[in-house]
């Protein structure tokens with residue numbers, strides 16, 4: 114490499130990323146970052162080229178969730194930056210650490226609005242959608258820029274950081290490398306411990322609880338608190354419920370799981386211990402009837418402004434999850450706290466009733482000659498129990514919701530899905546980064562509409578020959594495929610039902626299967642898993658299957674269209 118290249122902003126940026134242990138980059142190149150990406154590869158980074166920026170930034174976000182280090186994404190300016198912005202915002206909402214680097218224009222051109230090639234004020238546009246935005250205008254500031262980006266992304270509540278990289282900085286130089294002051298951030302995410310008073314307050318509440326429950330959010334998975342949480346559940350037998358991406362923090366088949374008795378366990382709980390879970394829309398904002406009006410809440414949360422966001426928190430425990438639990442669990446054990454047996458019996462009874470109903474639905478679906486949601490997804494659950502190292506990524510509505518309940522997880526951080534915003538189009542980007550970062554097989558369980566948002570990334574999966582099996586549950590529509598409102602006009606939710614999505618995989622050298630019943634689905638899944646090849650399995654189900662908006666139909670305003 115020419116000597117002066119090593120003194121450019123581009124080279125110093127790579128040095129600073131590598132100094133902080135960041136060696137993978139997910140992006141789409143073009144003006145002004147193409148050579149920057151090439152230089153990154155020449156200096157030992159791995160660059161993964163995508164077909165669209167939102168998938169690349171989603172991949173970097175997933176890498177952040179899985180590794181605890183910020184994922185790194187790269188986009189071009191303006192349209193590429195804007196394509197990545199949704200994923201940057203989604204990462205911030207999900208509290209996944211991520212640094213999105215976008216090429217940009219020089220300030221003097223933007224600020225005088227002189228009309229640049231792909232010129233918008235990206236630095237200011239990004240701010241409302243991320244944890245912080247920084248702009249690096251001089252090569253000499255590169256060490257500081259990356260240090261700030263890394264620390265901001267992972268400290269406190271993790272999130273997305275935008276790093277604006279003007280074209281001029283790419284080629285700007287320093288006289289000597291040391292001028293850029295490149296260093297590894299010291300203790301990027303410092304431990305934060307709760308006060309002894311806060312611990313005592315929480316223990317006091319649990320001591321008197323008749324109906325305690327533990328609610329685990331994706332923060333508990335990200336915070337790597339599984340050892341402490343498993344000990345807490347094992348020692349106290351307090352029933353737990355995992356939110357979607359917290360599944361596996363405690364194995365779903367644990368006898369203390371109350372997931373099958375969700376309404377009863379939350380609706381009758383008198384003390385709720387929230388661990389890395391926010392009382393947002395996914396938990397009815399903490400309101401009745403999901404929770405009792407008189408329920409008391411203990412909340413483990415790193416961001417104090419989250420407390421009382423939706424209802425009074427009686428025992429706030431501020432700190433990082435692992436540090437809080439390392440103080441809280443021994444204190445609970447010392448107090449000899451155990452869940453009352455009558456409460457456990459009540460939950461066990463309700464769980465058995467609901468599990469019996471669920472199993473009957475699965476067996477009925479498996480017995481049918483055609484495929485349904487349950488018979489299409491149950492083979493994935495079977496495979497997961499046999500191979501718990503496998504990762505699951507999922508998106509859709511019914512496909513997502515039924516899959517969440519049907520697929521039991523044994524390990525933490527092995528399930529990624531549409532997250533707090535329920536965003537479609539995350540699946541394949543998440544699957545790619547999961548396969549890259551872990552080297553393990555990934556199953557992407559997709560609704561047919563959801564797959565359409567990022568289906569072209571199947572080419573990326575095939576190009577890097579990743580062990581990703583994409584199962585597309587095809588009911589020919591958004592939620593379902595047979596609601597037409599105007600004769601001989603396709604309804605707004607209707608998509609192609611007799612579709613051969615598998616051909617997209619074949620087009621790029623991947624494998625494909627089309628299955629119409631349980632046995633065929635089971636067989637195709639086994640073959641795909643064993644092959645380690647990129648694969649699409651087209652699981653055809655009737656267009657009539659699927660509820661509008663899956664399990665969150667209550668959020669979709671209903672109009673009386675019959676009168677029209």
Ligand SMILES: Cc1ncc(Cn2c(C)c(CCOP(=O)(O)OP(=O)(O)O)sc2=O)c(N)n1
Nearest residue numbers: 509510511512535537560561562563590591592
């Ligand atoms: C970016 C984006 N656009 C649109 C939606 C709305 N939406 C859409 C378009 C969904 C797809 C549902 O259809 P599917 O085929 O993926 O799954 P099922 O048919 O099995 O329900 S789920 C949902 O909330 C969204 N959540 N995110």
Ligand SMILES: [Mg+2]
Nearest residue numbers: 561588590592
């Ligand atoms: Mg569908």
